[in-house]
Amino acid sequence: MKQEVLENERKRRTSLANIYDLERNNAYIELENWMNELTVLVLSVNSSTSVKRMFNGYLENVTEEQLMLPISGEWEEQVSQCIKKQAWLEAQIRLKVEERDITKEEVVVLERTDEIEPELLIAKENQIRKFKEKGIPYVPFYAVVDFKKNLTEEQKSRLESVLTETGILTSLIVPANRYNEALSGTVLSTHQAQVPNNLTKYLDVSVSDTGDVSHDDVLAVLKGISVSNEDVHFVTADGTFKGSFIAGTASQYGLAKYIGKHAREQERLRIIAMLKEKVAALKLEIDKLEVLSNESKTRQRKIEVEYRSFPKFPALKDAKEKFEVVAKRIAELLEPEISSLNEKFKELNTSVEIQIRNLNVEFVDITIEKNEQAVNDACDGLRNFERALSNLKSSYRSRGDKQSLLKNQDDKISTFKDVMDVARADVLSLVGRIKSIDTRIESYEKQLQDIGADNIRKLAQSINDKLEQFPLDQRALDRELSDLKNDLENLRERLSTGAQKKLFMQELVLAWEIALFQDVKEFSGKFGLEIESDTVSLAESIMSKFGQLLSKKDRVKNKSELGNVFSYADKGLPEYNLTMEPLEFRVDFSHMSIEDESRVEMLKMIARREKITLEYQSRRVSPSFAKIKLAEQDKTLAEVMDEKDREIYEDILINHVGETIKNKIQNSKDWVARINTIMEKTQNSSGLKFDVEWSPKKTDSEQELDTLELVRFLEKDPMWLADPDRKRIAQHFRSKVYEAKRKAELSGTSTFMEDIKSVLDYREWYEFIIYYEKTGEKRKEMKKSNYNTFSGGERAMAMYTPLLAAVDARLQNAHCEAPRIFALDEAFAGVDDNNIKEAFKVIEMYDFDYTLNSQSLWGCFDVVPDLSIYVLNRMGNSNLVNSISYSWNGIKKTRVEEPYEANEDIQSSVAQVTLF
Template identity: 30%
Template sequence: MELENRKYLQEELCNDLEELIQDNQQYLSYLRFEELDSSYSEKLRTTITTFERKYWLEQVRQKQSHFRELLQMLSKLVHLENQKVDLERLVGNVQQELDELQRDLRHWQQTRLAELEKWKLAIDAWLTRSSFQLSKNQYHKLLYCIDNLLETEEREEVVLSPLTVSYQETLKKEQLALVPLEARLEENQTKIADIQLEIEEWQGQKAPKPYQHEGRKSNRKSWSDKAKYVLFYEGVDFQANVTEEERNRIEGALFTSGILDSVISEEMLQLADDWMIKSNPQLMSSTLASVLTVNSDLPLELQSQVANVLDSIFYNEMNPMIDLPIIHQDGRFQIANLSGEMPVDYQASFIGVASQERYRQEQIKRLKTDILQLEEANQELSTQIREQKQKLQSIEEAYQERPRGTEVYQTYMETKILALALTAKEKELTIKNAELSTLQQQLLMIKTHITEKAAGDQLNQKEETYEEALQYALNYEQNLHEAFSKSSELDRQQEMLETIASHVSNYQEEELSLLDKVSVLIGEITKLERLLKENEAQQQIINVAEPTAKLMAATEEQRQCQQEIKQLNQEQIKLEKARTKITGDIEHEDLQLVLLIKLESNWRALFEKELQRFNLPSTDLLMIAKEQGKELNVKELKRLEDRFSNQFGFIADQLQSYRPELVNVSGVDLSAEEEQGLGEFASFNHNKEPRFLEDGQLTTTSELLERLKDQRLTLQELLKKDDEQLFKKVILESVGKVLRIRIQQAQQWVAQMNELLQEQKNSSGLSLSISWKGVSANSEHDLSTNQLVRLLEKPTELLSDDDREVVSRHFQEKVRLAQEQLHNEPDDRSTLFQAIASVLDYRDWFEFELKYKRANEGYQPQPLTDRRFNQFSGGEKAIAMYLPLFAATYSRYEDAGEQCPRVITLDEAFAGIDDQNIAELFKACEQLNFNYVMNSQALFGDYPTVSKLAIYELLRPQNVNFVTTIRYYWDGQKKHLLTGGEELV
């Protein structure tokens, strides 16, 4: 019965296993396990090993890991794409805000420009009605300051500083103009007050007094009150018969001679800046007593003294006998040998009451007239002062009413705020764009990785597709586990069926044997029962101690056996677990062994292929690997890869006709799935190899090299016969002719340079010369330059065979050295053509030697070595450098056409040279007919040796952000300042 049940169960297990196998078929299109599933499913139906089960599961789990990895990458891709959308939207918003800020900034900049123009127009309108004006320079400076607000920020007071300066200057000027007016007004008022006092004095005086010096006044005040004296004009009066005209002349003569204000006294008075008349009466002569009388108001003793004095002065006397003063009728006078004449239009004012009163009234009238004039002047001054103050007030009001730049600065603040916001927004946009670029690169990388990794899946690269694929893989694995379980159960059932069948057979045999034994035992039992009954009576009598002891011993033995069985069961469990672990390790090692065997096979195939590619023997691969093996160095591999790329680029340029290209080559042909489990072998299995197209077929480097070698040998054989003859013909005829012409031209050029250098004079007496010397031979096969030039200058038909052989051998040696240099220096990018061109470059056959000689020194020109050059002065060094350059440049320009501009430029021209040598160098430039552009910190070029020159002086005041120029013109004699739109002629 049990056997039938187990057969039925086995049939059910087979059906379940087949269903699981069939269920997995639906997942194969996603897992790409058609071949594996077909093979291993068949094994599962029959017999499958534990290793094969583990390998099958390992492949499924690798596929699951592959799907999970791709799913993570796809999830990350979706996440990054969402981030990209959000970031692009954010970038768009920031860009929109940036555009708005730029639009607002342009608007405010335009507004600012408009406000600046309004401000300038307002200033122009204000200037038309302003009480003060700006100078032309101040006005331009003000406009410049306003326009400069477009670039820099300046305070309003700084911008309006030209206007403020003009206001202050005008205000100061007008205030200074007001000061003398007020001073004059105050002075006139003081004069009026003084004149009023003087009028009051005149009005209070009985008799006027002649003008007296302060010394005379103080001297007379020092005399005692008891002193008896009288002044001449106080002690006399005109006689009634004297006419007015005579009175004027007589008093005029007395006034001029000093007698009029002299002192008359008999006392010895102290005289300081004063006159005293001593009496010496001349009664028999014509004296002043004839026209003057003594004032009767005087004391009697003074009247006699006055009368004597009048008699002591001659009047209109000609040639008197005594040397006394003479007063003439026409206004002349004579005192001893001193003579004089009265002032013109003098009026008598001090002698006589009538004269004195008239003079006093005239003085009062004159002073009043002066007061009237001063008052009129004061009125005019007051008017001018009032006008000047009004002008100052109008200037102040005009300045206070000056147009302000409030709107301009408001627009500036708005512009500044927007510029700061714009900068911040641009920075934000830059950061966002950088983030977007980084995100796009990440997207590109992950898409590339996804594409590469999913290349063999043949699935739609969508997240839901791979989620479904992963679920299918999990379902497939679950079905495998169930299938393995069913298969194991099926195997166990099969074993049990076999065991049961075996047991049934054994049991049947045992049954027959037992039946026989049963029959025997029944007989024995019957016999024993009988014997038992017979012995029952005797058992009561027999001692039962011995059976009891045996029974107890058997019981104890049974207990110990059970305990040992229990320990053995536990030990069996431990051994089962150890066996399971060891079995798992063996299966893992079996998998690793399979992988290593596969890797060893692939490495061997790759190694053999590489040896075959380089035509190397492959007898003992292990020994060759040990000899050639090196430690992995990633940096060295990278360096070699870069060098390979550079070398290939160079080769590609040289072999363009073969269309070289780099192709990816696999050493061992493996599928993508096979390479996935081989680790780093996959990277070594692929490399880049150059391929060349020849005759329509791709060839390898070694194949092309062999063919080129064959072609080279063939060409060498073909060219060997005529090579030497052709070489001689080319060198001696075509190339030799060109070399001869070039060398002759160079020699003529050197001669011209030498002639120019000899003509140049300078203050230090330094003369220069130059020579072109041939270099010596480098080897015994080479010719010296002089020998080679001598042979090349000969006509070819006059050259002997020996000469031809020598020249040919010389150049063949040079070409051979060039070829060896190219061969020994593979990194050199020069071509053979360039090397041969270098060999034929005649300039390398010669060298220049510069010589010098000082005036009044007897030695011959000496070579100018570095040591001798360093002994020169600064001016001599400059001459030694400039003159050869000028001469060389001039010689080169001589080869050009007549219309060719002969221009030279010098930076920091003639620095460190004295003026005399600078003048000589300018003279050299003039003689060589150079046009020149030079700059210098101090040099103006206004030397007599310069015929004409345009000069620009650059100014940059106080580190401002612009440079202005001052233009001059040197006409050979004088430097002229150019202003406005003057043009140079």
């Protein structure tokens, strides 16, 4: 039987060996699938080949650690790269975040800053700090000037660049009385000699009245800096400059950034916008870096997951384990055991035979059958009897134990009954006592209700609470009493101060009223103000009329505008020697404290006035007085000039110039008639004819004459002109001259003589109108809409015919022996041969000499008596040009070098140009 088991185990071993081989193949396929499914964990070819090669010995002579060694190396390398990349990305993110935060702080600082300032050297900042320590007032040059409005952006840029290059832009201006004290630093001189062409040509003063550096200090600096390159030292608007030791042209620093409040504000906004763009760009970079960092972390996690997902090959391991168990069992246990069992079987067989013989001897006196079944049945009966006897003994012992237990329980029950009787008697006694106590409690409660015990309890509790609160209230009252005593002392001290304050405020109100009445008295006539005794009513009346001006302009802006207007007037009126002096408001206070000084300073600042005077007839007067006197003087001079102008216009225009103009107009009309005569004879192949009309212009002004009416007056004999006609002619030219002078002042280009020439140019009185006529159609005016309906040849004739006529008119004014020649490039391009012939016919009618250039034109027409023709050829891109000369005699064309008739249809592959 065991031999069969051995055979079965051997068959099982063979089967398990086959299963083991099959599972190895499946495991190899699983390994390849794992390698193919890798997405982020990259295995080199060497690692993949090494793992596959070692897998053949896996679980035999190759351990799992040895198999994983190439993959682990690749995994560790790639994880290390991810960690390094993440560290680099996080460092970059930190740097970008720091840069972004710094940029944001710069934006916040600029947004809180009113004006941007140019960057200063450390030495310049130290100099400014020393000025502050010494208490020397100063302002930078760029902060107290502004460009004039008529300057271009290019001029502004050049001026600021040259001022930057020379160091003037950031130099400091100090009051004239502190100039010598400030020479330890770089300051602009307010004592410089004034030059005629100075910076006031380009810059205006823009300084606050409340500052220590005055308008005059800044103006003195501007007037001391020349803008003329003829002076020793200068700066100009084109960027050139010359100083004590340097000269040249300033570098271009871009648009003006610091001169002028608006420019500084624009520069500040530009830098803020640039920084915000930088913040946005940094945010994008940070977002990109964070995305890359997250991608790197995700890649690292995926590498870890894929590495951890390496197959464990459980089926292969299980198959190997089963195979080894069976093989080991067969090799070590079953085969040696079979031989041992055979020996034991022989020994047992001998022993069995001996026992059978002994058994037969024992069964001699026993009546049961001598077989195994009968013996087993008898043995079973004996064992059953033995068990029944044992059970009987156990039941008897259990009965005795239970009887003893019952006796003990009866004794305990008797004892418990005695105890219960005693306890019942005690309970009945206690119930009686409780009832007695309840009766007494009810009696006591009834007595308490009769005497109002609840109210007494509440009253006692209230008294107790008040006794506890009394110390607290007493301490609070003590504190209030102390505070009241302190307040009383303070009020006594402030009483005297308040009295002084009252007196000061009364004096201050009186000073404001005086200032108000002074202004009202001065300007009541100009603005229609009524002087009232009630100050409040007067102030309300003024506020109702002029209060809206306070919301439109502030005092600083008004002062700046006044300074600009004064500077402009001073330059335009140098002969009147304008001056502007501050007129201080004088007031004394007898009860003024230190904290009230600001109120007084405000009063003085608001009541302060600028007094402007000018020199008129050797005395100083106000501008309004001078304006009235000058208006009266101007009116008187105008009346005198009107009469003088009329006499001049009558004498010159009517008696002298008028005759010349009349002759020129007549010559022009004859010239137009001659043009029309020539064009009447000219008719192209489509029957198109042209004529010109010299039409007088009409006027839009009531003070001017129409051209027809003016020419009619000029054609008359001056002796027969009536006075009204003479006045109308004089008024006409006076209006023309005035309009020309007005336009010249706006443009700033022409002179008075040029204006007179323009007014007397009779050619401006007329305009040319071209008419055309086709066969079978009416005469029409040449307009753009009509011109576009012409064919190419007709358009060419429409251009060339009047043009040639105009050339002829121009040459008519030349000397009789002067050449009548003109040149035309790309002559008659786009015109057909018939119209080209007509064009040559017109040229010959005008008796012109000419030089024409064309790509394909030869000009060999019977209307042309003779031509010299030159054909220029250039082979490909050669630098040489060949010339071939031809001659046309009105009948045929011949080559000059070879006197034979040339082919009319000349074809050539080279580029050619014909000159004749």
